[in-house]
Amino acid sequence: MGISSSPMNTDVVIVGGGPSGLTLGLALARHEVKSIILEKEHDITQDPRGVVLTGDALRSLWTLGLGKHVSSIGQELHSLNFHTTTYQNEPFYRTMLDSDLLEHALPSTILQSQPRLEYFLRQLVASSKYCTLQSGCEVVGRDEHADGVTIHYLDSNKTSRHIRAAWLVGADGKRGIVRKHFLEPSAGVRQEPGIFEYDGIWIAANLKITLPTPQSHPDLALWAAGHDPESVYNLYWPENWHFCRPPGKPVACGRFGPHADWLWRHEFAVPEWNDSMDASAVFWEQLTPLITRSIRPLHSGCPVEVTFPRDCIEVLRCRPFRFSHRVVNKWFAERTLLIGDAAHVFPPFGGQGVACGVQDAVGLAWRLAILTKVGPLAHSPTRQESLLQAWADERRMGTDNSARLTRQNGELCNKEASWSLSVQLAALRIVQGFFWTLGMRVGPLESDGQGYRGCVGGGFTTEQGGGIKLGQVYVQTRLPDTPTLRVELSDQALRRVPTILTLLVVAPTQSPETEEELVALLQMLRKSAIDPAVLSEQSIVQFDPSNSADDLPAASQWPVCRIAPADLLIGYPVRPGYNSSQFMRRLGDSRARYVIVRPDNIVIARSRDLHGLKDSLHDLERSLS
Numbered sequence: 001m002g003i004s005s006s007p008m009n010t011d012v013v014i015v016g017g018g019p020s021g022l023t024l025g026l027a028l029a030r031h032e033v034k035s036i037i038l039e040k041e042h043d044i045t046q047d048p049r050g051v052v053l054t055g056d057a058l059r060s061l062w063t064l065g066l067g068k069h070v071s072s073i074g075q076e077l078h079s080l081n082f083h084t085t086t087y088q089n090e091p092f093y094r095t096m097l098d099s100d101l102l103e104h105a106l107p108s109t110i111l112q113s114q115p116r117l118e119y120f121l122r123q124l125v126a127s128s129k130y131c132t133l134q135s136g137c138e139v140v141g142r143d144e145h146a147d148g149v150t151i152h153y154l155d156s157n158k159t160s161r162h163i164r165a166a167w168l169v170g171a172d173g174k175r176g177i178v179r180k181h182f183l184e185p186s187a188g189v190r191q192e193p194g195i196f197e198y199d200g201i202w203i204a205a206n207l208k209i210t211l212p213t214p215q216s217h218p219d220l221a222l223w224a225a226g227h228d229p230e231s232v233y234n235l236y237w238p239e240n241w242h243f244c245r246p247p248g249k250p251v252a253c254g255r256f257g258p259h260a261d262w263l264w265r266h267e268f269a270v271p272e273w274n275d276s277m278d279a280s281a282v283f284w285e286q287l288t289p290l291i292t293r294s295i296r297p298l299h300s301g302c303p304v305e306v307t308f309p310r311d312c313i314e315v316l317r318c319r320p321f322r323f324s325h326r327v328v329n330k331w332f333a334e335r336t337l338l339i340g341d342a343a344h345v346f347p348p349f350g351g352q353g354v355a356c357g358v359q360d361a362v363g364l365a366w367r368l369a370i371l372t373k374v375g376p377l378a379h380s381p382t383r384q385e386s387l388l389q390a391w392a393d394e395r396r397m398g399t400d401n402s403a404r405l406t407r408q409n410g411e412l413c414n415k416e417a418s419w420s421l422s423v424q425l426a427a428l429r430i431v432q433g434f435f436w437t438l439g440m441r442v443g444p445l446e447s448d449g450q451g452y453r454g455c456v457g458g459g460f461t462t463e464q465g466g467g468i469k470l471g472q473v474y475v476q477t478r479l480p481d482t483p484t485l486r487v488e489l490s491d492q493a494l495r496r497v498p499t500i501l502t503l504l505v506v507a508p509t510q511s512p513e514t515e516e517e518l519v520a521l522l523q524m525l526r527k528s529a530i531d532p533a534v535l536s537e538q539s540i541v542q543f544d545p546s547n548s549a550d551d552l553p554a555a556s557q558w559p560v561c562r563i564a565p566a567d568l569l570i571g572y573p574v575r576p577g578y579n580s581s582q583f584m585r586r587l588g589d590s591r592a593r594y595v596i597v598r599p600d601n602i603v604i605a606r607s608r609d610l611h612g613l614k615d616s617l618h619d620l621e622r623s624l625s
Contacts (some may be wrong), residue, residue, distance in 0.1 A: 010034045010132075011372045013151050015139050015178050017041075019050070019114070020340030020357030021171030022121035022133075026064045026364030026458040028598070029130035031500055034165060037125070038137040038153055040172070041270040044118050046237045048206050051257075051265050052351030053117065054100055057358035059472060060600065061121075063491045069120040074112030075259050077255055079240045082412045084374060085251070085288050087242040103471040103586070106491060106573060111241065113257030114354070142168065142182050142336070147378070150337050159187060166378075167335050167368055170342045171357070179257050179342050186501070187333035191326035191345070191401040194403050198347045198410070201273040205283050206316040209237060209262040212309050221306050224297040236291050236308045239262050243409060249286065250410075252349050267348050273320055282320050289419050295395075325406065327399055331392035339364060343472040344399050350406025359600075360395050366599045367391050367459070369500050373404075374535040374624055384623070390459040397455045403511045451602050459598070464605035464616055470597065471582040474569055475543075475561040478552040486550065487568050490583060492560045494597060498538040499532070501604065504595040506587070507562055509544045509552055520610055521594075530621045535596070545584055596620065 012028060014021045023387045053061070053074065062070070081091040097108050125131050136156030144148040144471045149168040155161050155171050170178025183189035211229040212220055222232050241254035250269050257263040262437040263362065268279075268286055327344045331337060340357030347366065367387050406490030451469030452458045460466025472587050476485045477493045494502045505521070507514045525537045532538075540558040552560050587595060587606065594613040596604040605616035 007370050008148060009163045010036045010164060010165050012036075012167045012169060013149070013163055014169045014171055015036065015151075016170065016176060016340070016342070017118070017122075018170035018171060018173070019117060019121065019354050020361050021169070022118065022125055022168060023064065023358045024171065024233075024339065024361035024365055025059065025131035025133070026121065026124055027060075027362050028127065028368060029128045030064070030495070030502065031366065031369035032130055033365075033369050035131050036141055036165070037131065037133045038151070038163075039133060039135045042136040042139050042156065044115050044122070045114050046516050048257065048263065048265070050351070050354035051111055051114070051516075052109060052354065053112045053255075053358075054351065054355045056362075056469075057355035058108075058110060059102075059104055059106055059491065060358055060362045062284075062489075063495060065124050066117075066120060067106075070107075070110060072258060073116045074257055075255065077109040078105045078240055079109050081240060081242045081516045082407070083242060083244045083308060084386040085246050086244050086251075087238060088290070088293070089539075091242075099575065103579075103582045105472050105474055105575060107575070109266075111254065111256040112354075113263065116257065116416050117354075123497060138179050139172075140490075142178075144334050144336070148183050160268060165438060166372060167337065169336045169364070170336065171340045171361070172342045174326075174345050175257040176342050178336065179338055183336060183338070184332055187330065188625065189328055189330045189333055189338070191343075192329050194325045195400050196325060196346070196403065197406050199325070200269055200271065200324075200347070201320050201322055202267050202348055203273075203279050203283055203286075203318065203320050204265070204267045204348070205318040207264040208314040208316055209233065209260070209264060210314070212312050213269070217309055217312075220309065221297060221304050225295050226298050232263070235293060237262075241351075243412060245412075251286075251348065270320065280315070280535040321348075325403055326390050327403075327443040328395065329396065332388050337364065338389070339556055343395075346403065346406050347410060349409045350402065352402035352406055356399055356402050359398055361397075362600045363391050363395060366500055370534060370624065373500070374531045376625055386623070387459070390457055393457040394452045394455050394459065397452060397458075405469075438535070453543065459604070460602060461616065461619055464612070464619075465588060465591065466603050466605050468586060468603045470601045470603065471586045472601075473578075473580045473583045474564040474574070476552065476555060476568070476573060477496055477559055477561040478556065478563045479559050480556055487564045487572070491601060493559060494541055494601075495599060496559050497539050499535055500599065501535045501539055502541055502597040502599075503535060503539040504597050505506065505540055505542045506584075506595065507542060508546045509542070509562075510546075511558075517610065521613075524610060524614060524617070528621065530617060530624065534624065535620065 002610060011033045012035040014024055014035055014037045017037050022035050025037050028035045080095040082093040083089050083091050084227065101108050122133060125133050137153050139151060140155045141152035148164055148166045150162050150164050151168060152162045168175055172178055211233050213229050214223050237255060239255055244251040248305055253266045256265050266287060270282060293306055294303045295306045296303040298338060325346055328338055332341055339360035341353060343360060344356060346352045371384055371387065451467050453467040473490050474487055475487055475490050475493050478485050494504065522537050542558060542560045544562040552562060553575045591608055593608050595606040596616060598604055605614045607616055
């Protein structure tokens with residue numbers, strides 16, 4: 001490692017301007033950490049790639065400002081459907097996603113158009129004064145120093161340039177230069193099989209559908225059967241997502257992107273693939289039976305076979321891909337880190353790639369903010385290693401959970417129908433139904449809603465109740481010196497503080513005991529040696545757990561919030577089964593008085609009283625000194 005004393009151009013350089021890299025830049029900007037994103041392509045790649053945005057990733061992006069654009073990015077996924085042979089048959093198993101599986105107020109899954117997602121993320125980046133995107137830049141080299149990294153690149157005019165930064169993050173995909181050319185040779189960082197091995201060739205196609213009409217296709221027998229253009233579309237291209245298992249060739253397919261774009265993703269395994277084969281011919285051979293229906297005209301007893309008009313199908317992409325499941329053996333080395341596909345890849349029957357990359361970025365951002373803002377850590381490689389390894393351990397757990405969901409879907413769409421599989425599915429339905437009656441969530445996304453409990457070495461204090469994930473509810477918030485109440489998501493209320501961490505104080509507002517205790521709390525925080533950029537008296541958000549109808553105080557020193565009544569949520573997106581009581585239930589109800597919360601909604605520590613909080617602050621101070 002070399003030594004350099006030249007000034008930094010920025011705090012973080014991010015290589016790769018896809019969803020993971022853009023999310024990291026925006027999340028860093030929330031902490032006023034400067035970053036430069038170097039993207040090799042001049043423009044957004046218009047070929048849709050990832051089509052699923054799910055769980056915590058959607059929640060995180062919503063908080064970063066994407067919420068108002070979601071309807072322009074994609075359509076909500078209401079169910080996963082597993083079919084024998086084709087999606088013309090009724091599903092043999094269906095997972096409903098309408099209910100509040102994750103205890104989020106938001107949709108659990110969006111079938112998105114990645115180009116549109118990247119467009120709106122770029123718009124958010126362009127409006128940020130802390131994050132800059134430079135397109136058409138090809139990274140060609142890297143020099144590590146004791147206090148940072150120098151990145152060499154060619155700009156859009158092919159002029160050689162370099163940037164000095166404290167940290168380098170590779171978000172440039174599974175074949176990107178950061179891992180393949182920088183970390184593999186120097187640190188032995190490589191992608192290895194994850195919790196299961198998979199390697200297969202699939203043909204992946206993106207289709208844009210045009211609705212036929214009686215005017216454009218007057219001879220189509222569907223009109224005589226009473227169909228209109230919209231019902232024809234629904235007949236051949238059914239809503240939601242479908243896993244099918246024709247013998248030897250599992251299929252994953254469904255609508256994606258905004259409904260008005262009429263987009264369809266169709267992927268299927270081709271185990272016999274060799275490079276002499278014509279992907280387009282194989283695709284049409286596989287698709288044609290799926291888009292052929294037996295139609296009985298209204299005034300005729302003789303059904304006819306009708307194939308959806310081929311001239312109404314525009315193939316945007318059709319080519320083979322080799323899919324596998326692999327995860328890096330090490331997520332970082334010195335001052336260079338990996339997120340997104342640079343760190344992990346998945347088979348196509350889970351839709352976890354984009355979501356996992358977003359969560360990599362969100363979990364890394366607040367830690368890089370600490371490493372950037374807390375002086376002692378800048379000169380302590382041991383503390384840096386500890387903080388980043390906690391991130392790596394959590395993200396390996398998150399990646400493994402995503403892989404388990406992927407494997408479960410894969411087994412259902414790869415296994416042939418059998419008596420044992422029928423028994424297995426029947427047992428799963430019984431178990432799910434039993435736990436749902438108890439108010440407990442069991443389903444394909446349940447691990448996504450549990451946080452990082454059980455992660456050895458994670459960034460929280462297990463013995464102090466850390467690792468749990470906060471639920472998401474609608475609250476009424478009153479800001480200091482603001483007369484009006486606002487209805488917002490609890491995530492937004494908690495992130496109004498200027499510090500990296502939030503101190504959530506669960507206490508009634510109309511209580512003399514509360515006022516006395518809060519005075520003692522302020523004295524404790526002022527005496528704390530924790531860097532004020534991380535946690536201070538400005539970190540406080542008070543949550544009133546009472547059901548009192550009294551107005552929230554207008555003269556508070558910090559934001560005060562309370563569960564928003566149901567009659568105020570008309571017009572807000574609310575999930576069926578939404579239950580505001582889950583916010584306190586997840587915290588442990590009476591066990592939570594003072595809760596230290598990370599920006600990714602994970603609890604670092606919780607305590608019942610000031611004595612317990614003092615211990616939590618001491619542990620946090622020790623980890624950052």
